[in-house]
Amino acid sequence: xxxxxxxxxxxxxxxxxxxxxxxxxxxxxxxxxxxxxxxxxxxxxxxxxxxxxxxxxxxxxxxxxxxxxxxxxxxxxxxxxxxxxxxxxxxxxxxxxxxxxxxxxxxxxxxxxxxxxxxxxxxxxxxxxxxxxxxxxxxxxxxxxxxxxxxxxxxxxxxxxxxxxxxxxxxxxxxxxxxxxxxxxxxxxxxxxxxxxxxxxxxxxxxxxxxxxxxxxxxxxxxxxxxxxxxxxxxxxxxxxxxxxxxxxxxxxxxxxxxxxxxxxxxxxxxxxxxxxxxxxxxxxxxxxxxxxxxxxxxxxxxxxxxxxxxxxxxxxxxxxxxxxxxxxxxxxxxxxxxxxxxxxxxxxxxxxxxxxxxxxxxxxxxxxxxxxxxxxxxxxxxxxxxxxxxxxxxxxxxxxxxxxxx
Numbered sequence: 001x002x003x004x005x006x007x008x009x010x011x012x013x014x015x016x017x018x019x020x021x022x023x024x025x026x027x028x029x030x031x032x033x034x035x036x037x038x039x040x041x042x043x044x045x046x047x048x049x050x051x052x053x054x055x056x057x058x059x060x061x062x063x064x065x066x067x068x069x070x071x072x073x074x075x076x077x078x079x080x081x082x083x084x085x086x087x088x089x090x091x092x093x094x095x096x097x098x099x100x101x102x103x104x105x106x107x108x109x110x111x112x113x114x115x116x117x118x119x120x121x122x123x124x125x126x127x128x129x130x131x132x133x134x135x136x137x138x139x140x141x142x143x144x145x146x147x148x149x150x151x152x153x154x155x156x157x158x159x160x161x162x163x164x165x166x167x168x169x170x171x172x173x174x175x176x177x178x179x180x181x182x183x184x185x186x187x188x189x190x191x192x193x194x195x196x197x198x199x200x201x202x203x204x205x206x207x208x209x210x211x212x213x214x215x216x217x218x219x220x221x222x223x224x225x226x227x228x229x230x231x232x233x234x235x236x237x238x239x240x241x242x243x244x245x246x247x248x249x250x251x252x253x254x255x256x257x258x259x260x261x262x263x264x265x266x267x268x269x270x271x272x273x274x275x276x277x278x279x280x281x282x283x284x285x286x287x288x289x290x291x292x293x294x295x296x297x298x299x300x301x302x303x304x305x306x307x308x309x310x311x312x313x314x315x316x317x318x319x320x321x322x323x324x325x326x327x328x329x330x331x332x333x334x335x336x337x338x339x340x341x342x343x344x345x346x347x348x349x350x351x352x353x354x355x356x357x358x359x360x361x362x363x364x365x366x367x368x369x370x371x372x373x374x375x376x377x378x379x380x381x382x383x384x385x386x387x388x389x390x391x392x393x394x395x396x397x398x399x400x401x402x403x404x405x406x407x
Contacts, residue, residue: 006024006027006028007028010024010027010028011024066117069113069117070114070117073106073109073110073113073114074110076106076110077103077106077107077110078103079103080099080100080102080103080106081099081100081103083096083099084096084097084098084099084100084101084102084103085100087099088100088142097142097144097146097147098146100138100142100144100147101144101146101147101150104131104134104135104138104147104150104154105150107131107134108128108131108154111127111128111130111131115127128157128158128161128162129158129170129172129173129176131154131158132151132154132155132158132173132176132177133176135147135150135151135154136151136176136180136181136184138151139151139181139184140184143188145190145192145193148181148184148185148193148196148197149193149196151177151181152177152181152196152197152199152200153200155173155174155176155177155181155200155204156200156203156204158170158173159173159174159203159204159207160203160207163207163210163211167211168211169207169208169211169212173204174201174204174208177200177201177204178201181197181200182197182229185197185238185242186229186233189233189234189235189237189238189239190238190241191237191238191240191241192241193238194230194233194238194239194241194242194244195241195242195244195245197242198226198230198241198242198243198244198245198246199245201222201226202219202222202223202226202245202246202249205219205222205223206219208222214272215269215270215271215272215277216269216270217270217271217272217277217309217311218272218277218280219249220246220249220250220253220281220307221277221280221281221284223245223246223249223250224246224250224281224284224285224288224304224307225284225287226242226243226245226246227242227243227246227247227288227303228284228287228288228291229242230242230243231243231287231288231291231292231295231297231300232291232294232295233295234295236295236297239295243303247303247306250306250307251306251327251330251353254306254310254323254326254327254330255323255327255356255357255360257310257311257319257320257322257323258320258323258324258327258357258360258361259320259360270311271311271312274309274312277309278309281307281309285304285307288301288304289301299337299340300337302329302330302333302334302337303330305326305329305330305333306326306330308322308326308329310322310323310325310326311323324357324360324361327353327357327360328354328357328361330353331350331353331354331357332354334346334349334350334353335347335350335351335354338350
């Protein structure tokens with residue numbers, strides 16, 4: 001309920017005898033007038049004046065004395081933080097955190113501009129790492145989701161710059177991001193932050209694969225290690241959100257094999273040494289299963305079906321068929337679990353993925369061998385049969401036990 005509803009409906013309630021005039025006033029007192037919108041007007045005006053000043057400064061940046069430029073950078077960063085704290089303490093948390101986030105952006109910009117002003121030549125990303133450290137510190141200080149997301153993005157930007165401009169991977173950035181933000185997420189589990197953190201770490205893992213020039217399937221060892229931390233998280237929604245991006249990456253990879261696996265022009269980039277790869281992936285699998293068992297989630301072990309190494313098969317039809325078998329196994333078990341858990345959202349997801357897999361199978365394998373109408377008929381029968389069986393199982397599972405017979 002809001003003050004607006006009470007103001008509109010309150011007189012009608014009083015007239016109908018539902019509440020008294022005194023009760024109406026007490027209800028209105030619970031929802032005081034929001035003066036934040038009024039306070040935004042001078043703020044927006046100030047921001048426009050500030051943007052005008054910044055435009056003037058940017059146009060004459062090179063002509064300004066060095067100390068003046070340096071003072072402008074320090075003043076803008078400090079001013080953003082002070083203004084953010086001011087509004088936050090006055091109860092306008094969103095605006096306050098927005099200004100703190102602006103200060104974090106200006107801090108990173110100041111690092112770059114300072115290095116240009118003093119003509120500092122950097123052969124590593126030490127300065128930019130300080131930007132990430134500031135982001136982590138602010139995230140812990142304010143416990144802000146916005147700052148968390150910004151810090152993950154900063155880590156990705158720093159790592160991207162390091163690999164692209166310097167041709168090296170900053171292990172310090174990757175480890176620092178994983179440990180500090182990972183610990184924060186572990187202590188304050190959140191679904192959105194879990195998905196953002198996993199995406200950021202996968203981005204850095206992909207950059208590492210590119211820098212080392214190793215087989216791209218090593219990426220999934222790191223991806224499933226991230227997935228495994230979700231197995232150990234007690235908060236199920238947050239843990240599942242952390243596992244989402246690795247599973248999406250694995251599904252898209254297998255789907256790509258199903259679509260393009262017949263070409264065989266890139267399969268040499270998919271096959272690391274078999275024993276080493278299976279040993280690394282197996283170690284992560286053991287950790288995952290232990291976490292699932294500890295949290296009572298062994299049923300979700302079917303997620304690992306996406307990691308079946310079918311890419312070791314010969315390129316061509318065998319590889320495409322193997323990928324489709326993996327996709328069907330995963331989507332089928334996903335539908336099975338969704339019906340067992342009575343989760344309509346997962347049922348919808350499983351159905352969509354099942355239909356997508358069927359469409360790929362049709363266009364890759366049956367286009368020239370089977371009449372279209374016959375294919376759609378078989379696909380429809382398969383879906384209807386699966387739906388009937390899963391509903392029957394659900395009814396049998398939830399049916400009350402028959403009372404014992406009286407003697």
